[in-house]
Amino acid sequence: MLLGDSITEFGFTSGGFAARLAEAYVRKMDVINRGFGGYNTDLIIPVFEQCFAPQQDEPNAPKVRILVIWFGANDASLPHTPQHVPLERYKANLTALVQAVRSPASPRYSPETCVILMTPPPVQHERWAHGYAAMKGVAVQAPDWDFDMAKMYAEGVVEVGKSEGVPVVDVWTKMWEAAGKDMDKVGEFLFDGLHLNAKGYELVYHALIETIAEKKPEYHYDNLQTVFMNFTDLYADFANHRKLSKKRSAYEKGSLPDPKAGL
Amino acid sequence: MLLGDSITEFGFTSGGFAARLAEAYVRKMDVINRGFGGYNTDLIIPVFEQCFAPQQDEPNAPKVRILVIWFGANDASLPHTPQHVPLERYKANLTALVQAVRSPASPRYSPETCVILMTPPPVQHERWAHGYAAMKGVAVQAPDWDFDMAKMYAEGVVEVGKSEGVPVVDVWTKMWEAAGKDMDKVGEFLFDGLHLNAKGYELVYHALIETIAEKKPEYHYDNLQTVFMNFTDLYADFANHRKLSKKRSAYEKGSLPDPKAGL
Numbered sequence: 001m002l003l004g005d006s007i008t009e010f011g012f013t014s015g016g017f018a019a020r021l022a023e024a025y026v027r028k029m030d031v032i033n034r035g036f037g038g039y040n041t042d043l044i045i046p047v048f049e050q051c052f053a054p055q056q057d058e059p060n061a062p063k064v065r066i067l068v069i070w071f072g073a074n075d076a077s078l079p080h081t082p083q084h085v086p087l088e089r090y091k092a093n094l095t096a097l098v099q100a101v102r103s104p105a106s107p108r109y110s111p112e113t114c115v116i117l118m119t120p121p122p123v124q125h126e127r128w129a130h131g132y133a134a135m136k137g138v139a140v141q142a143p144d145w146d147f148d149m150a151k152m153y154a155e156g157v158v159e160v161g162k163s164e165g166v167p168v169v170d171v172w173t174k175m176w177e178a179a180g181k182d183m184d185k186v187g188e189f190l191f192d193g194l195h196l197n198a199k200g201y202e203l204v205y206h207a208l209i210e211t212i213a214e215k216k217p218e219y220h221y222d223n224l225q226t227v228f229m230n231f232t233d234l235y236a237d238f239a240n241h242r243k244l245s246k247k248r249s250a251y252e253k254g255s256l257p258d259p260k261a262g263l
Numbered sequence: 264m265l266l267g268d269s270i271t272e273f274g275f276t277s278g279g280f281a282a283r284l285a286e287a288y289v290r291k292m293d294v295i296n297r298g299f300g301g302y303n304t305d306l307i308i309p310v311f312e313q314c315f316a317p318q319q320d321e322p323n324a325p326k327v328r329i330l331v332i333w334f335g336a337n338d339a340s341l342p343h344t345p346q347h348v349p350l351e352r353y354k355a356n357l358t359a360l361v362q363a364v365r366s367p368a369s370p371r372y373s374p375e376t377c378v379i380l381m382t383p384p385p386v387q388h389e390r391w392a393h394g395y396a397a398m399k400g401v402a403v404q405a406p407d408w409d410f411d412m413a414k415m416y417a418e419g420v421v422e423v424g425k426s427e428g429v430p431v432v433d434v435w436t437k438m439w440e441a442a443g444k445d446m447d448k449v450g451e452f453l454f455d456g457l458h459l460n461a462k463g464y465e466l467v468y469h470a471l472i473e474t475i476a477e478k479k480p481e482y483h484y485d486n487l488q489t490v491f492m493n494f495t496d497l498y499a500d501f502a503n504h505r506k507l508s509k510k511r512s513a514y515e516k517g518s519l520p521d522p523k524a525g526l
Contacts, residue, residue: 012285019282022275026296033289038494043504047491050510058323082498228310231301235345241306247313 001032003048003097004070007121007196008035015198020205027226028250029065029219040074040085041093048097054107064113065219065251068208069097070171072120073194076153077144087156094160102164114216116208117161119154119172121200122147122179122186127193145194147183167215169207178203224250264295266311266360267333270384270459271298278461283468290489291513292328292482303337303348304356311360317370327376328482328514331471332360333434335383336457339416340407354419361427377479379471380424382417382435384463385410385442385449390456408457410446430478432470441466487513 002008002018011018011033022031034051036044053061071094075085085093098115100108125143133140154172161168179185187193189200196204213220227250234241265271265281274281274296285294297314299307316324334357338348348356361378363371388406396403417435424431442448450456452463459467476483490513497504 009289010286012282012289014277014282016282016286019275019277019279019285022282022285022296023273023279026272026275027299030293030295032293033285036290036491036494043494043497043508046505046508050491060321060324082501083494228299228313231299231306231346234306238345242309245306245309 001034001051001064001066002068002070003044003051004035004068004118005039005074006035006037007073008033008068008070009037010195011035011201015201016196017201017205017208020201021208024209024221025224027228028221028224030062032064038074038083039071040083041071041090041097042085044071045093045096048100049108052101052108052110055110056107064101064110066212066216067101067113067115068118069094069115070118070120072150072153072157073123076120076123076150078146078149080142081144087152090153091156091160094157095164098160098164098166102166114212114219115166116169116211116215117157117166118169118204118208119157120150121171121175121189121196122183123150124183124187124190124193127187127190129193131192167211169204169211171204171207174207175200175203218251223253225253226250264297264314264327264329265331265333266307266314267298267331267381268302268337269298269300270336271296271331271333272300273458274298274464278464279459280464280468280471283464284471287472287484288487290491291484291487293325295327301337301346302334303346304334304353304360305348307334308356308359311363312371315364315371315373318373319370327364327373329475329479330364330376330378331381332357332378333381333383335413335416335420336386339383339386339413341409341412343405344407350415350419353416354423357420357423358427361423361429365427365429377475377482378427378429379432379474379478380420380429381432381467381471382420383413384434384438384452384459385446386413387446387450387453387456390450390453392456394455430474432467432474434467434470437470438463438466481514486516488516489513 002011010016018031018033025031052064074083075090077084094117100106101110101113101115103109123145125145129140129143151172158168158170175186175189189196189203191197217223227247229244234244237244265274273279281294281296288294315327337346338353340347357380363369364373364376364378366372386408388408392403392406421431421433438449438452442451452459452466454460480486490510492507497507500507
């Protein structure tokens with residue numbers, strides 16, 4: 001489950017990180033996009049509560065194995081914008097989301113779920129302001145972001161990751177370094193100064209997969225089996241194909257069929 | 264839910280029809296890929312029974328609103344291959360899949376589900392045979408398909424659609440006509456003679472969306488609302504954003520929040 005703002009919502013566009021994940025995990029894990037353009041960590045909390053079922057209410061709901069939480073692009077907008085969330089509240093909101101899944105006292109406690117935080121990318125605030133004005137046919141206004149603010153919010157995510165003990169994909173730092181710490185070159189990863197293009201998503205996808213490989217290798221796509229057997233195995237014993245084609249857990253190679261596998 | 268063989272399984276590759284659908288329907292309907300490489304209509308039936316929950320057993324399971332059934336590429340392979348399914352059995356299997364969802368007597372009866380059949384694409388059987396031999400480093404063998412056989416199976420799907428009263432996206436005819444009825448030009452839509460490239464998936468995506476627009480317009484993405492409200496509407500009445508951000512049905516514009524909406 002990918003929980004985020006517009007940068008997540010656009011994740012199924014061509015070359016997007018949701019599409020890349022769905023291709024890599026096909027037949028093993030479904031990718032559920034819960035990206036909401038314009039949302040910040042204030043708005044997401046009541047929505048998240050409706051997207052992530054408490055296990056006691058919905059014992060048969062598919063389990064979320066990886067929860068990617070990626071906010072900040074809106075939270076870090078400057079205080080004059082309605083979407084701004086002060087840094088301490090942003091960190092508290094992220095902490096609440098993490099604890100909703102990881103705290104044994106929470107109704108949404110889910111020990112099988114690997115929570116991964118991601119930092120927001122650097123923003124080309126001048127480019128965005130000019131593009132936005134051109135799109136709306138209005139005069140260019142003061143930018144809604146600035147460089148230092150976005151950086152502070154990215155650092156805030158890293159702090160929450162440390163204090164909560166969950167992995168962080170530091171998109172901000174990876175993109176900034178890949179751009180040679182040059183704001184113009186950050187533009188190679190963004191299509192409008194704020195949202196990612198295919199090259200930006202490629203960087204994010206690889207960084208996320210690396211984090212999974214390192215922190216939760218048992219959920220890396222290469223370490224999962226397909227939920228339903230390959231056709232060659234079914235044809236090897238066709239008389240028994242009905243029995244062999246029982247759903248099994250993607251997470252236990254060679255396991256017996258498991259009717260609660262993550263489908 | 265996209266039920267099919269490898270051509271569906273590869274649907275999240277760059278430009279694939281699953282990715283295009285997921286982009287178009289984001290925040291309105293999830294796209295669930297149930298494509299299984301090498302599967303034919305014999306193999307899919309027991310698997311489908313485990314992917315499509317009987318409503319009485321799982322009253323809270325998300326409802327499948329559109330079920331795309333796309334088989335034939337393997338079924339139509341020549342009788343010497345293990346995956347071949349004789350035409351009459353292929354048609355009977357497709358009919359059984361349709362009736363599993365549409366017959367009131369079926370445990371999987373689901374009147375909200377729009378079933379759409381798709382015909383298999385034309386196959387460049389010589390190109391596939393040569394590419395396969397090169398990939399495996401073996402001598403070129405007799406093709407596993409031929410033109411007339413694939414065409415007959417495509418016609419079989421159209422017949423099932425008529426007799427069952429469900430829409431058919433005739434991929435075979437659309438691709439054949441788009442190629443000017445020239446087998447070499449069919450290659451513009453296929454990357455290896457059998458599987459679709461981005462141009463092939465683009466054709467399929469648009470044909471499928473046209474069919475939805477014509478036969479089930481209430482499920483066209485333009486006629487759905489987002490399950491969770493847009494952020495501008497939430498900010499217009501921020502004091503009440505918790506109440507306003509209740510899940511609602513994507514299918515009833517302006518509806519009250521519905522806790523069983525198709526998420």
